[in-house]
Amino acid sequence: MAGSSPEIVRKPRADAVRNRERVLAAAKAVFSAGGSEASLEAVARHAGVGIGTLYRHFPTREALYEAVYRREVEQLGDLAEQLQNAPEPVAALRRWLRANVQFVATKKGMVAALALVAAGSSELHAYSFDRLTKAIGTLLARAVAAGAIRSDISAEDVLRALIGMCYMHDQPGWQTTALRLLDVFVDGLRVQPPAKAAATAKPAKKVTSKPSRSPS
Amino acid sequence: MAGSSPEIVRKPRADAVRNRERVLAAAKAVFSAGGSEASLEAVARHAGVGIGTLYRHFPTREALYEAVYRREVEQLGDLAEQLQNAPEPVAALRRWLRANVQFVATKKGMVAALALVAAGSSELHAYSFDRLTKAIGTLLARAVAAGAIRSDISAEDVLRALIGMCYMHDQPGWQTTALRLLDVFVDGLRVQPPAKAAATAKPAKKVTSKPSRSPS
């Protein structure tokens, strides 16, 4: 049978392609809302396909996460390429980092799921880690070459910090916080004194305010 | 809080107390090893009690996580208190942050589980967030008062950054990375130019080296 034959690939059936797409879309929607608690049966239902179909396309829960995850990573990688031509290297780096926050914001519930993936499948992790590291690498290299940023911090370091800062987002104001943290971090990266630190983000506003907790 | 009845509390039974303790210990052990995949039945078995007993003490999976989580938080809070009397405020802050990394390191598998808790139960989250925020707050306040650290970053901000940085730990060398990131972050916090940045951590060693990836 098909064992050693060169390739008699019959071209994938149209309905298969359509269904795969549907499941992927449904998964993204359901996971974004329900996090890692969403049942796969719910995804299948939402996609309008049988549970069997879902499992043929994505044999395991992880496989499904992976497919979604991979897309997200691609988009971020592309953004970095665009930013390569920006005039200010440090600003470009900062922009990309901030874009990540925005990015995560729209995915809310999905992050928990993605976290599980990142910890699990090491092959995918390697891929995405590599892709994102390179994305940061190019931005970082330019800034270092311009003498604006210290050279003893690697792209991986920055990636980890970024991911870390985007992780903790359950309170209402988390985005503001994450952005502020990134500024502090970037300031820490600079070679020059971080005098006008906060100014980069919000020139005129006092940032001392806190959400609603009790700082006492 | 208080109900209104005069309370005829009969004093908890000895075996109940003992079993509760056993379950808690078993849970910590099992979760630390197996992460969030460990079944509650496994915990019960490991603790040598029936599944029903486990569920009476901790009605939901979250409740069990909570109990463990709460202890960990307590310990960190206590550490902060001890550090309050340290001579160098910035160093004390840095020490506490670094201690967290160490702390997480020994809990490996449990972090995934704890992450789920943090995202779920808002009551516990509020408590621990508060406890840790205060811990950082005292350390931070001293450093600010000494004029060594900028005053526009709140304790909550620092906590978030810290948690974030400790999160991503699946690669072998994550601890080293986390510690380096914390240094950069603390440098970003400083009022004065971060000239001797890396020096605080490792006076004489060049840190430029990167693990093994391809920075190209």
Added chain:
DNA sequence: TTGTAAACGGAGGATGCCTCCGTATATGGC
């Protein structure tokens, strides 16, 4: 010692994961 509230253990219903297989259909050859 004895009565009783409190705690124990595990059977079992409910739900979700994943496999398997009979049915339906898109595709390519005629």
Added chain:
DNA sequence: GCCATATACGGAGGCATCCTCCGTTTACAA
């Protein structure tokens, strides 16, 4: 346009885990 068949579809059902419920056991107080 029609047929043959590889390909894909759907969902029933086996298995594991979650959680509840209730009959039995046990520690405590009188």
